[in-house]
Amino acid sequence: xxxxxxxxxxxxxxxxxxxxxxxxxxxxxxxxxxxxxxxxxxxxxxxxxxxxxxxxxxxxxxxxxxxxxxxxxxxxxxxxxxxxxxxxxxxxxxxxxxxxxxxxxxxxxxxxxxxxxxxxxxxxxxxxxxxxxxxxxxxxxxxxxxxxxxxxxxxxxxxxxxxxxxxxxxxxxxxxxxxxxxxxxxxxxxxxxxxxxxxxxxxxxxxxxxxxxxxxxxxxxxxxxxxxxxxxxxxxxxxxxxxxxxxxxxxxxxxxxxxxxxxxxxxxxxxxxxxxxxxxxxxxxxxxxxxxxxxxxxxxxxxx
Amino acid sequence: xxxxxxxxxxxxxxxxxxxxxxxxxxxxxxxxxxxxxxxxxxxxxxxxxxxxxxxxxxxxxxxxxxxxxxxxxxxxxxxxxxxxxxxxxxxxxxxxxxxxxxxxxxxxxxxxxxxxxxxxxxxxxxxxxxxxxxxxxxxxxxxxxxxxxxxxxxxxxxxxxxxxxxxxxxxxxxxxxxxxxxxxxxxxxxxxxxxxxxxxxxxxxxxxxxxxxxxxxxxxxxxxxxxxxxxxxxxxxxxxxxxxxxxxxxxxxxxxxxxxxxxxxxxxxxxxxxxxxxxxxxxxxxxxxxxxxxxxxxxxxxxxxxxxxxxxxx
Numbered sequence: 001x002x003x004x005x006x007x008x009x010x011x012x013x014x015x016x017x018x019x020x021x022x023x024x025x026x027x028x029x030x031x032x033x034x035x036x037x038x039x040x041x042x043x044x045x046x047x048x049x050x051x052x053x054x055x056x057x058x059x060x061x062x063x064x065x066x067x068x069x070x071x072x073x074x075x076x077x078x079x080x081x082x083x084x085x086x087x088x089x090x091x092x093x094x095x096x097x098x099x100x101x102x103x104x105x106x107x108x109x110x111x112x113x114x115x116x117x118x119x120x121x122x123x124x125x126x127x128x129x130x131x132x133x134x135x136x137x138x139x140x141x142x143x144x145x146x147x148x149x150x151x152x153x154x155x156x157x158x159x160x161x162x163x164x165x166x167x168x169x170x171x172x173x174x175x176x177x178x179x180x181x182x183x184x185x186x187x188x189x190x191x192x193x194x195x196x197x198x199x200x201x202x203x204x205x206x207x208x209x210x211x212x213x214x215x216x217x218x219x220x221x222x223x224x225x226x227x228x229x230x231x232x233x234x235x236x237x238x239x240x241x242x243x244x245x246x247x248x249x250x251x252x253x254x255x256x257x258x259x260x261x262x263x264x265x266x267x268x269x270x271x272x273x274x275x276x277x278x279x280x281x282x283x284x285x286x287x288x289x290x291x292x293x294x295x296x297x298x299x300x301x302x303x304x
Numbered sequence: 305x306x307x308x309x310x311x312x313x314x315x316x317x318x319x320x321x322x323x324x325x326x327x328x329x330x331x332x333x334x335x336x337x338x339x340x341x342x343x344x345x346x347x348x349x350x351x352x353x354x355x356x357x358x359x360x361x362x363x364x365x366x367x368x369x370x371x372x373x374x375x376x377x378x379x380x381x382x383x384x385x386x387x388x389x390x391x392x393x394x395x396x397x398x399x400x401x402x403x404x405x406x407x408x409x410x411x412x413x414x415x416x417x418x419x420x421x422x423x424x425x426x427x428x429x430x431x432x433x434x435x436x437x438x439x440x441x442x443x444x445x446x447x448x449x450x451x452x453x454x455x456x457x458x459x460x461x462x463x464x465x466x467x468x469x470x471x472x473x474x475x476x477x478x479x480x481x482x483x484x485x486x487x488x489x490x491x492x493x494x495x496x497x498x499x500x501x502x503x504x505x506x507x508x509x510x511x512x513x514x515x516x517x518x519x520x521x522x523x524x525x526x527x528x529x530x531x532x533x534x535x536x537x538x539x540x541x542x543x544x545x546x547x548x549x550x551x552x553x554x555x556x557x558x559x560x561x562x563x564x565x566x567x568x569x570x571x572x573x574x575x576x577x578x579x580x581x582x583x584x585x586x587x588x589x590x591x592x593x594x595x596x597x598x599x600x601x602x603x604x605x606x607x608x609x610x611x612x613x614x615x616x617x618x
Contacts, residue, residue, distance in 0.1 A: 021404035
């Protein structure tokens, strides 16, 4: 058999990042964002941007004018923004290609599944880091400039987070964004239609962020995690501990003071420090899953 | 260059492709003809490594399409019947992207983009956004994309479907030019005149089977061993009767029938070649018959298709 060998593979970094033509996607998405892809897209973009700008400005104003420590609200706002923006930008990454009939053209090339995955992820990671960078200055402002509670008793004035807690909370938010990116990409590789991907991601997020906490709360669960509890209640407590907003809230002084049963166990036991790593682990698992799925999709299909 | 042996594809009980065999060399343009649902697209997808055959083999340049799909993909350009293009990028960026995806360097890519733009007559649209192109131009852009890595084999599934006549002609000319460049091309269509101009070989497929395959001339000769001559005399049916009587005495005429009662046109089944045909005309004139028209009724792809197929579908 005569085989035609492909050109030699460059180094992994060059292969995945520098020489990866998939990075063109960032240009396309940026242009589409500017063009806004029609009136509906434009309306959503403008509304979201105005909302974030108003909240951001209001936080800055509260910090500078009233010496209010707005760290918790800023972190929750940042996490909410990532929760909306990351899946929204990622859900059609692969399923959209299949739906728009561009997928076959893509896999006919010499692009490797790794290049496709990295190309799809890269600009979203930049987006996540960009949002984190946008929120870091006011967070630091709370910490170093004026960030004390607007307490009538000056003696009890304190920061919502210590500096290390602030970095931890920011780490939770960024790793949450990465987990969302990885998960959205993985679901996108598994589905044939973008709308299905979006539905799965939305249902999963709604379940994880709202439904499970509501059910756990309904059946008397809280963040007290006892080995003597029945397994289902333990699972509920674990899911609550992994909730990003829960973690950010209970990490704050105000949040910690509000917890019953003698404080949040994960925060007290420093288990909360594991959360970014758990999110990152989840993100990596999803990315590897997406890569494996793409390898399968590159093979000749059994069905047309 | 391209060899297909007993290729078969089934979906449960449904047989989509039934034991197709084919051999094509460099420069061959193979017209894949058949009604919708005949199995053309499945066959092309199997050859282009996108669909796994149930049984049988296909090799391109000696490389098995199932065992070495990545290697095969670097040798082929595949244009699907339904395709999408990336929007929000310019024509040159689109081609540059695909050239980069075939691991070409920046310098190579510049040359490649210029080359394929010129070949597909899209140079003027270089800086146009892809979504701003007409359907015909998008078809040409898709073909240009298939050419960026200079493939040896092109698999074009209904490349001219949905195009206006002018765009259709442009695509046909382009395919003929690519064949002239030594590329092996499989082009499928259910519109026969589309293929007749530039295909040197055809295969007719119906109900998952390749009914007939070969070069156009041979197939026509197979289906129609005698030439069909149409002779129109001056003088209508009575003159035609006299000519028919003269023709029936000749050994190289199998039969002569009056086809058109109005002008007396005769259809003659003639076994001779070009020389004998010329001699026949001279003999008729020398015998004093007045001939207003003397032509060979050439069998075209449409006739071949109608003769070979049954019109039944799955």
